[in-house]
Amino acid sequence: xxxxxxxxxxxxxxxxxxxxxxxxxxxxxxxxxxxxxxxxxxxxxxxxxxxxxxxxxxxxxxxxxxxxxxxxxxxxxxxxxxxxxxxxxxxxxxxxxxxxxxxxxxxxxxxxxxxxxxxxxxxxxxxxxxxxxxxxxxxxxxxxxxxxxxxxxxxxxxxxxxxxxxxxxxxxxxxxxxxxxxxxxxxxxxxxxxxxxxxxxxxxxxxxxxxxxxxxxxxxxxxxxxxxxxxxxxxxxxxxxxxxxxxxxxxxxxxxxxxxxxxxxxxxxxxxxxxxxxxxxxxxxxxxxxxxxxxxxxxxxxxxxxxxxxxxxxxxxxxxxxxxxxxxxxxxxxxxxxxxxxxxxxxxxxxxxxxxxxxxxxxxxxxxxxxxxxxxxxxxxxxxxxxxxxxxxxxxxxxxxxxxxxxxxxxxxxxxxxxxxxxxxxxxxxxxxxxxxxxxxxxxxxxxxxxxxxxxxxxxxxxxxxxxxxxxxxxxxxxxxxxxxxxxxxxxxxxxxxxxxxxxxxxxxxxxxxxxxxxxxxxxxxxxxxxxxxxxxxxxxxxxxxxxxxxxxxxxxxxxxxxxxxxxxxxxxxxxxxxxxxxxxxxxxxxxxxxxxx
Amino acid sequence: xxxxxxxxxxxxxxxxxxxxxxxxxxxxxxxxxxxxxxxxxxxxxxxxxxxxxxxxxxxxxxxxxxxxxxxxxxxxxxxxxxxxxxxxxxxxxxxxxxxxxxxxxxxxxxxxxxxxxxxxxxxxxxxxxxxxxxxxxxxxxxxxxxxxxxxxxxxxxxxxxxxxxxxxxxxxxxxxxxxxxxxxxxxxxxxxxxxxxxxxxxxxxxxxxxxxxxxxxxxxxxxxxxxxxxxxxxxxxxxxxx
Numbered sequence: 067x068x069x070x071x072x073x074x075x076x077x078x079x080x081x082x083x084x085x086x087x088x089x090x091x092x093x094x095x096x097x098x099x100x101x102x103x104x105x106x107x108x109x110x111x112x113x114x115x116x117x118x119x120x121x122x123x124x125x126x127x128x129x130x131x132x133x134x135x136x137x138x139x140x141x142x143x144x145x146x147x148x149x150x151x152x153x154x155x156x157x158x159x160x161x162x163x164x165x166x167x168x169x170x171x172x173x174x175x176x177x178x179x180x181x182x183x184x185x186x187x188x189x190x191x192x193x194x195x196x197x198x199x200x201x202x203x204x205x206x207x208x209x210x211x212x213x214x215x216x217x218x219x220x221x222x223x224x225x226x227x228x229x230x231x232x233x234x235x236x237x238x239x240x241x242x243x244x245x246x247x248x249x250x251x252x253x254x255x256x257x258x259x260x261x262x263x264x265x266x267x268x269x270x271x272x273x274x275x276x277x278x279x280x281x282x283x284x285x286x287x288x289x290x291x292x293x294x295x296x297x298x299x300x301x302x303x304x305x306x307x308x309x310x311x312x313x314x315x316x317x318x319x320x321x322x323x324x325x326x327x328x329x330x331x332x333x334x335x336x337x338x339x340x341x342x343x344x345x346x347x348x349x350x351x352x353x354x355x356x357x358x359x360x361x362x363x364x365x366x367x368x369x370x371x372x373x374x375x376x377x378x379x380x381x382x383x384x385x386x387x388x389x390x391x392x393x394x395x396x397x398x399x400x401x402x403x404x405x406x407x408x409x410x411x412x413x414x415x416x417x418x419x420x421x422x423x424x425x426x427x428x429x430x431x432x433x434x435x436x437x438x439x440x441x442x443x444x445x446x447x448x449x450x451x452x453x454x455x456x457x458x459x460x461x462x463x464x465x466x467x468x469x470x471x472x473x474x475x476x477x478x479x480x481x482x483x484x485x486x487x488x489x490x491x492x493x494x495x496x497x498x499x500x501x502x503x504x505x506x507x508x509x510x511x512x513x514x515x516x517x518x519x520x521x522x523x524x525x526x527x528x529x530x531x532x533x534x535x536x537x538x539x540x541x542x543x544x545x546x547x548x549x550x551x552x553x554x555x556x557x558x559x560x561x562x563x564x565x566x567x568x569x570x571x572x573x574x575x576x577x578x579x580x581x582x583x584x585x586x587x588x589x590x591x592x593x594x595x596x597x598x599x600x601x602x603x604x605x606x607x608x609x610x611x612x613x614x615x616x617x618x619x620x621x622x623x624x625x626x627x628x629x630x631x632x633x634x635x636x637x638x639x640x641x642x643x644x645x646x647x648x649x650x651x652x653x654x655x656x657x658x659x660x661x662x663x664x
Numbered sequence: 665x666x667x668x669x670x671x672x673x674x675x676x677x678x679x680x681x682x683x684x685x686x687x688x689x690x691x692x693x694x695x696x697x698x699x700x701x702x703x704x705x706x707x708x709x710x711x712x713x714x715x716x717x718x719x720x721x722x723x724x725x726x727x728x729x730x731x732x733x734x735x736x737x738x739x740x741x742x743x744x745x746x747x748x749x750x751x752x753x754x755x756x757x758x759x760x761x762x763x764x765x766x767x768x769x770x771x772x773x774x775x776x777x778x779x780x781x782x783x784x785x786x787x788x789x790x791x792x793x794x795x796x797x798x799x800x801x802x803x804x805x806x807x808x809x810x811x812x813x814x815x816x817x818x819x820x821x822x823x824x825x826x827x828x829x830x831x832x833x834x835x836x837x838x839x840x841x842x843x844x845x846x847x848x849x850x851x852x853x854x855x856x857x858x859x860x861x862x863x864x865x866x867x868x869x870x871x872x873x874x875x876x877x878x879x880x881x882x883x884x885x886x887x888x889x890x891x892x893x894x895x896x897x898x899x900x901x902x903x904x905x906x
Contacts, residue, residue: 112722112728112730113720113722113730113774113777113778114730114777114778114781114822116728116729116781116821116822117722117723117728117729117730118722118728119722119723121723121727121728121821122723122725122727122728171801171802171803174803174804175794175796175797175803175804175854176790176791176794177790177791177794177849177852177854177855179811179815179818179852180803181808181811182805182806182807182808182811183808184807184808185805185807186803186805186806186807186808186810187803187805188803212815214727214819217727217821218818221789221818222790224789225789225790225791226790228785228788228789228790229788229790229792234778236777236778237778259770259776288722288723288724288728289721289722289723289724290722321699321701322701322724322725322743324725379669379697380670380696380697380698380699380700381697381699381700381704408725411726411744411746412699412701412725412744412746413699414698414699414746414748414749524711524712524715525715526707526710526711526715527711530711568715569714569715569716570716572681572682572683574682574683574770574771575682575718575770575771575774576716576718577710577715577716577717577718577719577771577774578710578715578716581715
């Protein structure tokens with residue numbers, strides 16, 4: 067074992083938040099508001115909480131305004147259930163939709179700068195998949211803060227916790243959860259600036275580490291979204307749920323991977339291939355470019371796969387074009403100015419004159435750490451782990467099932483964050499005064515291996531190979547042959563990574579060391595995604611199997627996958643909660659195994 | 665017009681090693697396509713030449729403000745600077761790249777941004793004493809016209825480019841971004857605690873430290889007219905109700 071690796075100090079706290087984004091902060095704010103003297107510590111991997119991925123969410127927050135005579139919670143619940151392709155949990159759907167408006171007001175009353183209508187009330191806009199009367203017409207259900215709703219949430223929740231005395235540890239890694247007799251008691255933390263390990267003993271611990279988008283080559287996700295929370299859970303011998311449920315957005319902008327909104331197609335943008343053919347006519351003769359997201363993404367991927375894509379030489383990715391040249395100036399200037407701005411800023415091209423390169427972009431991980439409707443983390447036999455909570459994109463309660471509706475993600479952050487906070491408060495009250503002693507043993511072993519490896523390779527290049535592999539085989543299209551090949555390639559990449567020496571052995575702000583740790587997490591999450599997808603011999607929501615293109619009732623369950631050692635997986639299942647259907651109340655028929663057709 | 669497809673650039677990057685406390689300038693020669701961004705160049709250096717060069721980024725599309733650096737003296741977001749724009753703007757293919765001078769350097773281009781944020785924390789970036797909404801269980805009504813007065817200031821992402829460019833920022837001034845955050849809550853009708861805020865704004869470390877160079881507005885990646893807000897505050901017009 068490397069001698070430089072040791073615990074420098076131990077800190078005690080009541081509540082430990084691992085990952086300071088919207089969900090983590092909403093949870094912390096709940097606890098600090100209700101019980102002001104609680105000692106809360108928030109860890110973040112980025113340089114500051116304000117830099118978290120929540121800040122990049124644009125669109126809005128879905129919530130039914132009780133003053134709206136046309137809208138109703140039951141419609142929001144139906145849209146979410148239908149969108150999930152019948153794999154969201156109905157107890158969770160009911161709880162989140164029911165609490166939505168109250169949470170919007172919580173944010174507004176604490177200073178979030180929502181956009182307003184002429185009367186000074188919160189403005190609302192429509193969003194794909196949100197309807198009135200079970201699909202009859204579009205619902206105006208999303209409140210928003212211009213095109214920076216996530217930033218509004220982040221700034222508000224960060225401010226509230228700061229006001230109430232939270233402590234931050236920025237730029238650090240949570241390397242190991244600590245358990246005693248199955249109870250979670252905190253974690254081991256690596257502080258990047260100092261190059262030191264510390265131990266944090268906490269009465270309650272919340273995982274809110276965000277998504278895993280960096281698994282794929284083109285993603286809308288922040289650079290630090292490397293699935294750390296999922297890897298941490300798997301390392302602890304606990305399961306992740308539905309990792310195969312990964313959402314892709316059809317039109318990501320080549321380069322930064324960020325979204326060119328669906329508006330481009332609704333105002334008349336046309337997708338074209340290398341020969342400039344308007345290819346959507348082949349795939350959806352009626353709807354053409356206005357076909358649903360997953361269909362458009364698959365058509366684009368097909369064109370690219372069949373050699374009708376174009377290679378961008380600078381970013382070395384294949385793409386198709388979206389043609390906006392024929393649109394009137396007024397459309398460019400009034401209806402799509404933000405997206406036009408993105409093409410100008412990141413590609414130096416004017417969409418009025420030039421074709422714009424787009425590619426399906428990884429966007430969201432529906433799967434995650436399994437929890438109940440209160441955010442309490444579960445084992446594979448669905449027992450609750452005392453002291454451990456999870457909320458946000460890293461968790462799966464599951465509100466989104468196999469496909470998430472726009473504006474439901476940041477709603478989940480603030481509601482599940484609050485619910486986890488409420489539960490944590492009850493848990494804290496029962497906690498004895500004395501902390502049990504507990505030591506970690508995995509972190510040093512892992513870091514020791516990084517420090518002592520001696521092979522010549524490059525972490526960045528292995529990461530690129532991984533991301534290319536996952537993009538080619540595990541994104542829009544999946545099939546058995548490709549997945550079996552991917553599993554073998556992942557093992558080879560893991561072997562390469564294990565042997566790669568660091569170019570500097572310093573522990574202080576050693577970016578390469580951190581990237582090695584992140585690469586291990588990416589490899590772990592990739593393996594979980596692939597194994598679960600291989601096992602799910604059907605297509606559901608965002609999970610599309612070419613060899614099994616239809617949804618099958620045989621797979622009407624959540625996948626649970628455990629992998630304490632890389633590549634050694636155990637698969638189990640959790641039933642989908644269908645109580646809205648089973649309780650046989652009004653509209654129960656809408657919550658059965660319905661078709662996902664728009 | 666045919667655009668040049670790639671460039672042979674020289675990046676002269678300010679390095680700092682916290683173990684030896686040594687600082688130096690290292691030259692990296694990079695061949696780069698015309699629309700690669702400076703964050704892509706840093707990554708290319710990590711992958712092909714030097715895995716040890718430390719730098720920061722997060723969202724990489726101008727929403728988080730993590731990748732601020734100085735390029736040929738100008739503070740900017742490395743994720744927004746395209747190679748061909750940099751060549752055109754600075755009229756050179758050689759770039760000096762330094763960390764922002766707003767906090768101690770941790771390693772190379774990474775600064776201890778938590779220290780820089782202490783200035784923001786001091787001004788209390790939240791509503792100290794929120795006014796209850798006129799009708800219970802409702803939002804506090806704010807008309808678009810009222811919101812328009814300060815909404816641009818709320819777009820600040822604390823990238824600290826303004827603070828780095830500010831000619832008075834390095835000593836006692838809390839900085840243009842901290843001033844913005846204060847001004848927002850003075851103008852926000854939901855904040856009842858105006859006195860405390862005005863005290864900070866007009867304190868020793870407040871807006872009168874500003875020399876009105878307008879450097880903040882010039883460098884702001886979000887194109888917020890920071891100097892305008894500070895000028896309005898200097899004139900005392902921010903507490904006016906319309």
